[in-house]
Amino acid sequence: MAFPFCGPAPATLPADLATQLSLVFTAFSTVSIIVVNRRLIAQIRTARSSKVGQNFQILAETNAERVGTVLGQQIDASSPGA
16 A cells, blocks of 8 residues: 555665664674673683582592492401401
8 A cells, every 4th residue: 555645665775874873883793792601601711610520529439438448447347357
């Protein structure tokens, strides 16, 4: 439905230089933010994975000490000379 007082709308409007530059700046900023976020997320994941590995190592060492202590006590208790 066309309005009688309006002419046909142009298919495309040419963007002036200010509009073009602001769109380029917006696109560049968006890409920069995405790249920086991905890099930070990758670093955070790496750091957390490393920390989890260290925690498992400490837990394994602690459990090994406990098992060794309990096993030593059991061997001492079951010795005929004790």
